Amino acid sequence: MxxxxxxxxxxxxxxxxxxxxxxxxxxxxxxxxxxxxxxxxxxxxxxxxxxxxxxxxxxxxxxxxxxxGPGCPSLVNYVAELSISGSSTIGEVLMPALVEGFALQNGLTSERMIGDETHFEYILSQPKSGARVGRFSFRVSSTDEGFADLLADEADLVMALREIRPGELALAAEAGLGELDDVNRSRVLALDAMTVIVSPTNPVSAISITDLARVLSGEFENWRSLGGPDAPISVHLRDAQSGIAQAVEDRILRRASVRLLDTVRRHATNTDLARAVTEDQLAIGISSHSEIGNSKPLALTGTCGFSLRANRLTIKTEDYPLTAPMFLYVPARRLPKLAREFLAYTRTGPAQIISRRAGFVDQAPEEIALNVQGDRFANAIRTAEGEDGLETLKRMVDTLSPLRRLSTSFRFEPGAARLDAQSRSNVQHLAHTIEAGVYDGRQMVFVGFSDGAGPASSNLDIAHQRAHAVKTAVEAAVETSSLSQVHLSTDAFGEAMPMACDDTRWGRQVNRRVEVWVR
CATH class of the missing domain: 2.30.30 (SH3 type barrels.)
Known part of the structure; x- marks a missing residue:
């Protein structure tokens, strides 16, 4: 500065x-x-x-x-200004709820002023004097529009349902907005998921991500390819500018090296999409988990028999492979004090409660008892091979049985040693929780797992390295504590407990993770 x-x-x-x-x-x-x-x-x-x-x-x-000069602000009756633009999914429900919660916690009144279909603002005031102290202006449209507004200096924050793309990242850096994929420039407000939906009358109950890519590209045109009736498949998606539609492009189609078919039916909202799919037995769509309406969600499966459904716990742990973080991008720019206080509030416990009540998955760490993880350990037993595999499995059970798993998990970008965007945010959340003394006097173990591709010994070494990297990142993020009250350590079990099939890149991505276990 x-x-x-x-x-x-x-x-x-x-x-x-x-x-x-x-x-x-x-x-x-x-x-x-x-x-x-x-x-x-x-x-x-x-x-x-x-x-x-x-x-x-x-x-x-x-x-x-x-x-x-005419542009000088008033120093006597200063009103903090904050302009927020981007995803309507985030801006219509979650962010207003957070602003109202923030105002209530700070003894302020909040009044919502409607502009038009895409614009509204919150006026924050002192309750006794009525003096205005803040004006938070919203433009709710799409993730694309949010980044465009930021680059045009028409927004201070961006609400996004996908990660920032390389082109946007480069333009932001050129504009002096900082590296927006840096840990301090983006944060996850809450979690959602891309959920594959069909009509309740459709007999199909599961689909693999590989087959989903084939459907979206038009390779599979008939439900018979998915074990359904002999009838054409009708594909429904959100409008092309929406964050969830672009996440489908980035995370499903691009990774499968295929293009979206031309006959896809687009919808302006998740509600419209879910309604259309519900009413059409031959339809399939991808919607936000929080807005599937009366449609039937499909489980994600694979050739090895593993199956994952989107629910609060699988989304929170990122075990469900199509988790959709709800991002807030913050440029390298000094914001008003009230705005900075609001950003700090979004990481607090009360803000996480608001996220849950708004219908999304919060990020507050939860402890998961061993007795509710039967499927995971069943998968471990099913895939254990040879004496080495059984020995690793026995050591894993002996080590983890006295502990409880935290819902906070860490995964890495495809083919890279860098944590993915959600995990970078998880580092900050876990660090703040440690700073608050939640785990004082307890043991915290960062446990590395890998996919099953390659020699087991190499996979174990990689899992150890990843566990150590996450532990180091969390230690570096803890600023107000000496860490003397929490015992941090690492362990690894390689390919011993897969979450998905290793025969696809998506399955291998889910399996490469670092979990946190506490005692």
Whole structure:
């Protein structure tokens, strides 16, 4: 961040060079009147001015300058401004609930003001005086539009149902918004899932992700290919600009190296999509888990017999392979104090409760007893091979039986050693929980697992490395605690407990994970 000292240097250069200053809508003048800086006011957070000048964007400490010009904000009745744009799924329910919860916790009143179909704002005020302290403006449209608004400097935060794409990432960096895939630039507000749905009268109850890609690409055109009736398949998806439709493109079609068929039927909302699929016995669609209506969700299966259904626990642990994190992207820009407090609030316990009540899956860590993990251990027994496999299985049972699994899991980007976007957010959540003293006096074990491709010894080594990497990342994220009250350690069992079939890249991705177990 460049403060007024940098601005003074720029102005001194200007004066020495003899070039005329370009006055726009504000002039920041030092209190002794000796030096001034002119430009376009981009923002004011109650403490710092953000000004676009001929020397670039500068951030100036407001305590050291006087502001002159028509663009100067009021310092007496300052109102914190925050503009939020993006996914309607996040913006219509979850974010308003979080804003209202934040206002209530801080003793403020919140009033919702409707603009048009896509715009509304919340006015936050002091209850006794009625003085306004904040204005949070929303534009609810699509993830695409949210990133476009951010790049056009028309939004401070982006609500997204998918990860930022490489092109958007590069443009944001060029615009000085920082690396938006950095751990401090994106966070997960809550979790949802891409759920495959059919009509309740459709006899098909499960589908593999490989077959789903074949359906979406048009390779499978008849329900008979999926064990259903001899009838054509009608494919339904959200509109092409929606985050969930783009996540289907990124995470299913692109990974299968296929293109979406041309005859897909598009819908403006998840509600419309679910209704259309429910009423058509030959339809199949992909909707948000939170908005499947009366349709029938399909389990995800594979040739090895494993089956996974989207429910609160499988989504929270990321065991369900089509989990859809609900992202909030925060650029490298100083936001008003009230906005920063709101962002901090989204990680708190009360905010997680609000996420659950809004119909989404929260991220508060839960402890899962061993006796409700029978299917996982059954899979481990089924796949154990040879004396080494049985020995590893025995050691795993002996080690994990006294412990309880946390719902917080960690996975890595395909073909990379870097944690995926949801897991990077999980690092921060777990670190904050440790800082709050939740696990004081307890043992926390980071346990690595791998897929079954390759030699078992190599898989075990990789699982150990991943467990150590996650432990190190969490330790680095803990800022306000010495970690002396929590005993952290690592262990690994390689391919001993698969969650999905290893015959597809999606199955292998699910199996490569680090779990957290506590005692």
């Amino acid at each position: 460049r403060h007024f000292r940098a601005a003074l240097g720029a102005v001194l250069f200007l004066l020495v060079s003899g070039l005329p200053a370009v006055a726009d809508d504000v002039t920041l003048r030092s209190r002794d009147g000796a030096i001034e800086l002119s430009g376009t006011l981009l923002g004011f957070d109650g403490e710092f001015y953000r000004v676009e000048t001929r020397y670039g964007e500068l951030t100036v400490d407001g305590s050291g300058v006087l502001c002159e």
